[in-house]
Amino acid sequence: MLVRIVVAAVLTATLALLPDVTVLPLGGIGKGILYYLVVYAIIGWDIVRKAVLGIGNRRVFDENFLMVVATAGAFGLALYERSGDYLEAISVMLFYQIGEFFQSYAVGRSRRSISALMDIRPDYANIPREDGSLEKVDPDDVEVGATIVVLPGERVPIDAVVVDGTSSLNTAALTGESLPLDVRQGDTVLSGSINLTGVLSLRTTAEFGESTVSKILELVEDSASHKSRSEDFITRFARVYTPAVVGAALALALLPPLVRLLIPGMDPMWNEWIYRALTFLVISCPCALVISIPLSFFAGIGGASREGILVKGANILENLSKVRTVVMDKTGTLTLGVFEVSAMHDIHDHVETDENEKRLITELAAIAECASSHPISKTLRKAYGQEIDHKRISDIQELAGLGITALIDGRKVAVGNEKLMASLGLEYCHCGTAGTIVHVAVDGHYAGHIVLGDMLKPHAEEVVGALKACGVQRTVMLTGDSRDVADQMAGVLGVDEVYAELLPADKVARVEEMLAAKSEGERIAFVGDGINDAPVLSRADIGIAMGGAGSDAAIEAADIVLMDDSPLKIATAIRISRKTLRIVRENIVMALGIKGVCLILGALGIANMWLAIFADVGVMILAVLNAIRAMVIRK
Numbered sequence: 001m002l003v004r005i006v007v008a009a010v011l012t013a014t015l016a017l018l019p020d021v022t023v024l025p026l027g028g029i030g031k032g033i034l035y036y037l038v039v040y041a042i043i044g045w046d047i048v049r050k051a052v053l054g055i056g057n058r059r060v061f062d063e064n065f066l067m068v069v070a071t072a073g074a075f076g077l078a079l080y081e082r083s084g085d086y087l088e089a090i091s092v093m094l095f096y097q098i099g100e101f102f103q104s105y106a107v108g109r110s111r112r113s114i115s116a117l118m119d120i121r122p123d124y125a126n127i128p129r130e131d132g133s134l135e136k137v138d139p140d141d142v143e144v145g146a147t148i149v150v151l152p153g154e155r156v157p158i159d160a161v162v163v164d165g166t167s168s169l170n171t172a173a174l175t176g177e178s179l180p181l182d183v184r185q186g187d188t189v190l191s192g193s194i195n196l197t198g199v200l201s202l203r204t205t206a207e208f209g210e211s212t213v214s215k216i217l218e219l220v221e222d223s224a225s226h227k228s229r230s231e232d233f234i235t236r237f238a239r240v241y242t243p244a245v246v247g248a249a250l251a252l253a254l255l256p257p258l259v260r261l262l263i264p265g266m267d268p269m270w271n272e273w274i275y276r277a278l279t280f281l282v283i284s285c286p287c288a289l290v291i292s293i294p295l296s297f298f299a300g301i302g303g304a305s306r307e308g309i310l311v312k313g314a315n316i317l318e319n320l321s322k323v324r325t326v327v328m329d330k331t332g333t334l335t336l337g338v339f340e341v342s343a344m345h346d347i348h349d350h351v352e353t354d355e356n357e358k359r360l361i362t363e364l365a366a367i368a369e370c371a372s373s374h375p376i377s378k379t380l381r382k383a384y385g386q387e388i389d390h391k392r393i394s395d396i397q398e399l400a401g402l403g404i405t406a407l408i409d410g411r412k413v414a415v416g417n418e419k420l421m422a423s424l425g426l427e428y429c430h431c432g433t434a435g436t437i438v439h440v441a442v443d444g445h446y447a448g449h450i451v452l453g454d455m456l457k458p459h460a461e462e463v464v465g466a467l468k469a470c471g472v473q474r475t476v477m478l479t480g481d482s483r484d485v486a487d488q489m490a491g492v493l494g495v496d497e498v499y500a501e502l503l504p505a506d507k508v509a510r511v512e513e514m515l516a517a518k519s520e521g522e523r524i525a526f527v528g529d530g531i532n533d534a535p536v537l538s539r540a541d542i543g544i545a546m547g548g549a550g551s552d553a554a555i556e557a558a559d560i561v562l563m564d565d566s567p568l569k570i571a572t573a574i575r576i577s578r579k580t581l582r583i584v585r586e587n588i589v590m591a592l593g594i595k596g597v598c599l600i601l602g603a604l605g606i607a608n609m610w611l612a613i614f615a616d617v618g619v620m621i622l623a624v625l626n627a628i629r630a631m632v633i634r635k
Contacts, residue, residue, distance in 0.1 A: 253277035300580030
């Protein structure tokens with residue numbers, strides 16, 4: 001296309017600079033129209049072909065038809081007047097193709113920003129052989145639980161857990177995060193990540209078709225098929241608008257001359273009114289709207305994907321801009337869902353224990369819990385930080401819903417909740433600190449308690465402020481935790497409302513209440529990550545899932561997936577959607593405003609074909625350049 005534009009431009013300039021085309025061979029035939037038709041064929045043959053195919057497919061009134069009618073009419077007028085001025089006809093087609101080239105380039109840039117994700121698709125997986133060599137196989141052929149090896153510089157082909165080795169991974173294509181992620185034995189790695197340093201031996205946890213990289217590609221490929229309401233409006237608008245302007249142009253060409261014919265002695269001025277009608281047709285071409293609106297959404301989805309935010313359609317991006325209430329699940333969304341020891345108290349509540357007492361309580365609790373796989377047990381062992389000597393413990397009894405009793409170094413130790421202490425007839429103190437409380441008793445005497453708290457995600461405390469800054473009016477936190485824990489967390493995070501002790505069905509009921517009470521045009525977004533969040537994600541206007549650690553059910557049910565699990569990306573997604581919608585509105589107002597003025601000027605005979613070219617091609621180029629701004633995401 002670029003070669004055709006350059007060749008046509010050079011030939012057009014040459015013909016324009018010649019004092020008389022008739023000096024050329026065959027120049028006398030129709031005052032050199034053949035030369036202009038050759039240039040027209042070079043630059044416009046594909047538009048003529050599309051117009052003919054459109055007529056054959058009963059899609060007559062499109063921009064190709066308008067361009068062919070206008071340029072053919074300009075040729076006809078010049079030939080009829082024997083003026084030899086065919087430059088207008090060629091120039092209209094030339095500038096239109098320049099505009100199409102700009103539009104094609106912009107779409108290509110947007111498409112490349114999304115299709116760059118296709119590069120994350122791995123071509124092979126390394127399976128270790130018995131002789132120590134590696135066999136390259138198709139990732140589709142690797143079963144769950146198989147061992148694969150990823151060398152430095154290679155992509156992780158399938159979601160897996162590190163069995164052996166340490167390395168740094170480049171996860172930018174998945175999460176938008178530029179900092180490498182350090183991994184070691186036991187860590188989960190996502191397919192599509194690039195291994196930067198060490199050799200990793202991995203055990204696969206999913207089939208290739210169910211792995212992160214495949215799901216990302218599937219989401220991105222599907223996103224373009226979901227049209228927004230703005231795109232649907234433009235499609236319907238063009239369907240009505242194009243026949244209307246063709247009819248108006250026809251009326252402009254015929255009615256005034258016919259009226260003038262009825263007036264004795266008045267020249268009908270057929271040439272003048274046909275020229276105005278052709279100018280009117282060129283101006284009316286709806287290219288700027290038809291092209292720039294889908295391009296704006298496409299660019300917005302592309303910009304979001306580079307930030308690690310996968311939007312499943314333009315309609316979702318449009319709805320996201322109308323979100324005024326954001327409802328967030330606590331565990332896995334705002335917190336890591338990982339306990340840590342936040343405080344230790346002795347038998348006198350809220351009086352911090354000294355270091356020796358702390359060590360003793362932690363040691364006894366960790367040893368007592370050494371045989372349990374419960375998250376609380378793991379947290380206590382992690383806080384102890386030493387190898388457990390299993391010879392020191394005997395007579396372990398796990399009491400369901402209460403805790404554990406055991407003999408440690410010959411001493412009777414009980415570790416559990418308040419109910420366990422009460423069942424043993426021990427006096428204990430009620431801890432006033434919010435969190436999960438683990439009470440410890442030794443030889444029938446209460447020793448103190450340990451407070452465990454859920455760890456906040458990085459930047460979680462900034463989330464509410466960021467949401468308020470981008471126009472969200474209300475933030476709500478839902479959790480299954482106790483009221484005390486929920487209230488404390490809500491105070492730290494600054495959320496407007498908090499609902500605690502909820503089951504999955506209760507969360508759906510709360511969101512249903514909010515949906516029933518919302519105003520017209522308002523949207524409610526729910527953010528979650530667990531399989532228990534899937535029903536709420538489906539029910540909310542916009543479901544946003546944490547993609548890195550989120551469950552498959554949550555990711556499947558959600559409309560938007562945040563690949564790096566950062567709750568701050570919720571605000572980023574809303575900013576992208578609002579910027580995209582702002583650009584769409586700017587393009588609609590600009591295109592309709594300029595075209596409206598130029599159509600009036602064209603009908604009055606004030607605007608000539610050159611102004612028509614600006615109104616069509618110029619506005620299209622401006623709208624396209626404005627649309628690709630949606631790809632640029634400021635931090």
